[in-house]
Amino acid sequence: MLTFTLRRILMSIPVLLAVTVLVFTLVELAPGDVSDFFVNPELSGSPEAVQEMRRNFGLDQPAPVRYGIWLSQVMRGDLGFSFVSGERVMTMVLRRFRNTATLMGVALTFSVIVGVSLGVFVAVRQYSLWDHLLSGLSFLAVSMPAFVTGILALYLFAVVWPIFPSGGIRSVGQAASFVDRLHHLILPSLVLALMQTATFMRYTRFSVLEVLRADYVRTARGKGLSERGVTRKHALPNALIPVITVIGLSLPVLVVGAVFTETIFSWPGMGTLYLSAVSSRDVPLVMGLNLFIAVVVLAANLLTDVAYGFVDPRIRYE
Amino acid sequence: MSEAATEPAAVAVRRPRRIENRLLRRFVRNRPAVISTLVLSVIVLLAIFAPVVERYPFDQMQLRERSQPPSAEHWLGTDRIGRDVWSRTVHGARVSLIVGFAATGIAVLIGVVLGSLAGFHGGWVETLIMRFTDVLMTFPPIIIMLTLAAFAPRGLWVIVFIIGGLSWPGVARLVRGQFLTLKEQEFVAAARALGNPGPRVMLVHILPNALPPLMAMISFGIGNAILTEAGLSFLGLGVPPPAPSWGTMLEAARNLDILRNLPWTWLPPAAMTVITVLCVNFIGDGLRDATDARMVL
Numbered sequence: 001m002l003t004f005t006l007r008r009i010l011m012s013i014p015v016l017l018a019v020t021v022l023v024f025t026l027v028e029l030a031p032g033d034v035s036d037f038f039v040n041p042e043l044s045g046s047p048e049a050v051q052e053m054r055r056n057f058g059l060d061q062p063a064p065v066r067y068g069i070w071l072s073q074v075m076r077g078d079l080g081f082s083f084v085s086g087e088r089v090m091t092m093v094l095r096r097f098r099n100t101a102t103l104m105g106v107a108l109t110f111s112v113i114v115g116v117s118l119g120v121f122v123a124v125r126q127y128s129l130w131d132h133l134l135s136g137l138s139f140l141a142v143s144m145p146a147f148v149t150g151i152l153a154l155y156l157f158a159v160v161w162p163i164f165p166s167g168g169i170r171s172v173g174q175a176a177s178f179v180d181r182l183h184h185l186i187l188p189s190l191v192l193a194l195m196q197t198a199t200f201m202r203y204t205r206f207s208v209l210e211v212l213r214a215d216y217v218r219t220a221r222g223k224g225l226s227e228r229g230v231t232r233k234h235a236l237p238n239a240l241i242p243v244i245t246v247i248g249l250s251l252p253v254l255v256v257g258a259v260f261t262e263t264i265f266s267w268p269g270m271g272t273l274y275l276s277a278v279s280s281r282d283v284p285l286v287m288g289l290n291l292f293i294a295v296v297v298l299a300a301n302l303l304t305d306v307a308y309g310f311v312d313p314r315i316r317y318e
Numbered sequence: 319m320s321e322a323a324t325e326p327a328a329v330a331v332r333r334p335r336r337i338e339n340r341l342l343r344r345f346v347r348n349r350p351a352v353i354s355t356l357v358l359s360v361i362v363l364l365a366i367f368a369p370v371v372e373r374y375p376f377d378q379m380q381l382r383e384r385s386q387p388p389s390a391e392h393w394l395g396t397d398r399i400g401r402d403v404w405s406r407t408v409h410g411a412r413v414s415l416i417v418g419f420a421a422t423g424i425a426v427l428i429g430v431v432l433g434s435l436a437g438f439h440g441g442w443v444e445t446l447i448m449r450f451t452d453v454l455m456t457f458p459p460i461i462i463m464l465t466l467a468a469f470a471p472r473g474l475w476v477i478v479f480i481i482g483g484l485s486w487p488g489v490a491r492l493v494r495g496q497f498l499t500l501k502e503q504e505f506v507a508a509a510r511a512l513g514n515p516g517p518r519v520m521l522v523h524i525l526p527n528a529l530p531p532l533m534a535m536i537s538f539g540i541g542n543a544i545l546t547e548a549g550l551s552f553l554g555l556g557v558p559p560p561a562p563s564w565g566t567m568l569e570a571a572r573n574l575d576i577l578r579n580l581p582w583t584w585l586p587p588a589a590m591t592v593i594t595v596l597c598v599n600f601i602g603d604g605l606r607d608a609t610d611a612r613m614v615l
Contacts, residue, residue: 143595
């Protein structure tokens with residue numbers, strides 16, 4: 001297991017390098033740079049001022065050199081400084097990551113518990129009214145992007161029936177309190193959770209139905225176990241193993257959903273930070289965020305595989 | 319799995335006509351998929367005939383008729399600067415469908431070419447292509463699309479190429495898998511034994527048999543591309559104004575005043591986005607069931 005983990009970590013290094021090279025190239029190929037954000041060509045912007053600014057940011061160096069400098073910084077654990085705010089990229093990312101992690105953590109927990117339970121619930125009642133109803137709803141939910149559900153939720157629960165605040169992470173001009181934070185957290189995290197809940201439900205249903213057809217389930221029934229006992233002891237443990245993969249792979253989807261959810265609910269997380277970074281051409285911040293997201297996604301993939309080995313003794317890593 | 323997957327291929331060789339008929343028959347039996355096909359056809363027709371069914375030019379601002387609720391003159395009302403919401407919605411269908419179909423076309427083209435090359439050749443070609451595919455698959459493509467869309471010049475076709483150019487990895491994987499299975503079939507060995515050159519075996523004998531499972535993926539891909547375009551436009555990084563995109567129309571609802579007082583300006587694009595994607599997903603489901611090899615047995 002240890003060798004497997006180590007090898008996977010080593011294997012992820014080229015992937016991380018490729019991601020950063022890809023993003024850096026994309027940013028490089030695009031016309032314009034951060035000086036466009038600071039210098040308004042119609043007002044001041046003499047060519048000398050622009051040159052001066054580009055030199056200050058090190059933008060007069062050729063691109064491969066700048067990538068090399070950035071990479072050697074990263075090796076030393078330094079993501080550099082934001083062009084726009086002058087703050088350490090690492091500090092900015094970590095501060096925003098706390099908020100995003102709260103949002104995604106709540107959403108993931110909710111969607112795993114509710115999605116998997118509902119999936120099992122409808123699977124043991126295949127073709128019942130509940131099955132048709134919930135399966136239909138889940139199909140609707142996976143076709144609704146976060147920006148549609150977000151706007152609808154905002155309209156229904158913050159405007160028409162204002163039981164939740166319309167955005168932000170806590171009330172302005174009040175002492176920070178847990179209840180207030182929770183109040184702000186519920187709506188955006190439910191919006192973020194909706195599509196995942198439906199995905200987990202659909203997948204669990206499929207997986208349980210698949211297992212219920214297996215020979216060993218028939219054997220269990222044949223030796224006279226109650227239907228409940230068959231489901232609990234024999235079907236569920238086996239059916240839920242592949243669900244772990246889907247949960248592990250849902251992280252990129254959550255990252256993307258977070259970008260929209262945070263935008264709609266003015267949530268100060270990584271998504272909104274990323275959007276402001278790309279619109280102001282803040283290269284160090286864009287690069288830092290991409291690297292951070294890539295590390296988190298790869299770590300989640302690795303964790304999924306390791307967890308798989310724990311719950312399913314049939315899987316051996318060499 | 320592999321045993322089951324070989325079944326339709328073998329049938330296809332013996333009776334080339336039958337397989338399509340059978341797929342069609344099985345698809346028609348799936349009621350949601352058929353209804354979705356009809357609804358989607360209506361949306362496609364609306365998009366094609368947008369200049370005919372529109373009541374006013376989609377970018378015409380009638381300043382005297384700002385923020386009007388739905389009425390006989392303006393079926394879906396007008397927005398804050400007096401533009402007809404019905405006209406903008408049907409023109410938005412154009413944008414969405416163009417992006418959906420064109421981007422998916424590009425993705426399928428790239429995916430089929432790379433997937434066939436990887437599956438047919440193997441060796442270092444396969445390693446190179448599949449490693450690259452893995453990199454793209456581990457990272458959420460929309461993050462790269464966001465970066466690209468923010469830094470690239472803006473335009474409808476730029477968005478098409480961004481979405482299409484980054485959506486192919488799934489197709490490439492599927493096609494490669496199909497090739498790996500089909501390559502070992504007797505009919506391929508027979509085609510080779512008859513002296514067909516490699517490229518001909520690849521294009522004429524293997525590729526057509528690798529395509530049916532791709533149909534469901536194409537359908538889901540169109541839905542994804544439509545959602546991605548709407549999402550990018552929602553973030554202000556998509557199709558530039560004045561072209562009306564459903565995402566851009568929805569984005570206006572981030573203003574709480576519009577959200578509260580002008581629901582008729584953002585509900586139609588929201589509903590259209592969901593209906594279109596729902597239809598495409600139902601069709602994809604129907605296609606998947608129709609082409610699923612396991613259902614043959």
